[in-house]
């Protein structure tokens with residue numbers, strides 16, 4: 001035999017085997033890729049469909065954006081014959097009962113839905129629409145035992161009273177009735193952190209966290225919130241309590257869906273429960289809104305010429321004004337013109353998030369009522385087009401907020417005017433601090449807004465920040481304005497401190513001498529150093545100066561980037577404090593550096 005020929009033949013054989021294996025692997029990868037793409041397509045389809053269904057029936061699951069979660073996890077099995085149990089018909093809800101039941105019947109056409117509801121009279125109205133109707137308290141173990149008749153369930157959804165006791169007892173009492181491989185969902189876990197939910201010293205959130213820790217396996221943890229991580233789990237060490245043992249042995253996967261609206265959640269926690277939370281989480285959860293507010297340019301709503309300029313400005317935020325920039329006899333003209341812009345201008349419709357906002361008149365006045373009624377209205381006839389528009393501003397500025405009562409009025413009025421308008425699921429708000437009493441009541445105003453929004457209006461209204469109405473404030477306290485604004489130092493510092501404590505934006509005062517750009521620059525830089533997020537401006541010529549001052553400089557960005565890297569390096573080597581560019585650095589410096597990088601990231605996106 002000729003040796004080179006054998007050698008060549010052998011090599012050819014190996015080559016062909018490799019080629020074949022490669023081809024097979026390629027085929028397999030393509031096959032897997034196809035499955036993945038199909039799955040993703042299915043999930044996206046389910047999410048979209050469920051979104052429409054939730055919206056159509058008007059359940060608050062729509063406002064909480066739970067379609068993302070349900071669509072992903074239940075979407076793939078939606079046509080199967082499932083046994084579903086939901087706790088709570090929504091009997092006390094503003095939107096009326098039965099909305100989620102109707103949604104499930106539509107989204108899960110082959111499933112059987114059972115309900116556990118506390119309110120007998122309300123529950124009985126839905127008897128014919130459920131497979132099993134259980135009446136009683138979700139925190140009563142005797143009642144929970146009765147549910148064995150309907151079990152095992154493929155899916156159990158706790159959308160009941162949301163208190164700590166209710167969520168924990170239902171979880172412990174009903175989990176045994178869940179089919180192997182079934183899904184147990186607790187909605188609105190954030191409610192555990194509110195004052196009213198404090199009817200037990202342990203929350204479902206604590207139970208789930210404890211389980212996660214016991215599993216000691218990060219793969220049990222799915223978290224949709226960026227930067228939100230459990231701290232080192234293996235430092236915890238405790239025994240399993242008897243009632244958690246069943247859960248521990250049977251839970252396969254835990255997903256925290258605490259994020260109905262994370263901003264609302266964290267803000268509603270305020271200081272009360274934050275410790276519990278921060279012991280579990282990374283301290284820098286990103287809470288600031290996803291767009292910057294460096295320059296907020298006022299444009300009088302009745303002034304057509306100025307209104308025609310709003311698309312040319314690069315200001316982060318345009319405030320279409322109905323208040324002080326508009327004369328009393330022009331108020332209705334301003335409202336109509338603003339409404340008309342939202343009805344007709346494609347550019348406003350394409351750029352709706354955060355940029356084009358409206359300042360109404362002060363809460364509890366008939367002017368404000370008319371502003372809301374006209375501008376935040378459900379349907380508007382579009383003249384000459386025989387059609388209607390449903391577009392609403394996504395952000396509202398409310399001046400002269402002096403006390404918590406006004407906030408109640410504002411939310412109620414907005415809610416009443418827009419309640420059938422399902423698109424309004426997250427209206428951002430800026431309040432104004434412009435009087436001595438407003439400064440004194442700041443904490444109360446913020447807490448009222450956060451808790452009303454979270455608990456009564458299900459995150460529909462989102463307090464985004466405060467604006468300092470310096471001219472009105474000066475008039476109120478009898479101060480005279482000076483160039484360096486020394487008379488306003490206390491008010492500015494207090495406002496910034498309160499805003500930052502609640503992770504809100506703080507917008508600094510106006511510089512009315514609009515031709516003096518040097519003076520403006522100085523005041524902007526002063527505000528930025530104090531911690532303000534941005535500033536009000538009245539003239540397009542002020543925008544660039546202002547936005548530059550509130551954009552971190554290249555030098556600052558380099559400092560922050562280097563600091564974050566150095567911090568990570570020193571953390572790994574076990575050093576808490578270290579020296580960076582001649583300064584002592586520890587956690588607060590790191591957070592400042594990260595703030596700078598976050599602003600830059602947001603500015604780059606616009």
Ligand SMILES: CC(=O)SCCNC(=O)CCNC(=O)[C@H](O)C(C)(C)COP(=O)(O)OP(=O)(O)OC[C@H]1O[C@@H](n2cnc3c(N)ncnc32)[C@H](O)[C@@H]1OP(=O)(O)O
Pocket residue numbers: 297298299300305306307309310321324325471510514538539540
């Ligand atoms: C304390 C508070 O409450 S502040 C909020 C309430 N105040 C306001 O809303 C005032 C807003 N600002 C304004 O109305 C104006 O800037 C004024 C009255 C101060 C000055 O206006 P003008 O005298 O027209 O200024 P000027 O001639 O420099 O304007 C230059 C151009 O910019 C336009 N312009 C001026 N201000 C604005 C504005 N805020 N928005 C859009 N365009 C504007 C003008 O229409 C003008 O356009 P043109 O060149 O096509 O003629």
Ligand SMILES: CC(=O)C(=O)O
Pocket residue numbers: 324399434468469470471472473509510536
């Ligand atoms: C902005 C405002 O209203 C003020 O400075 O008083």
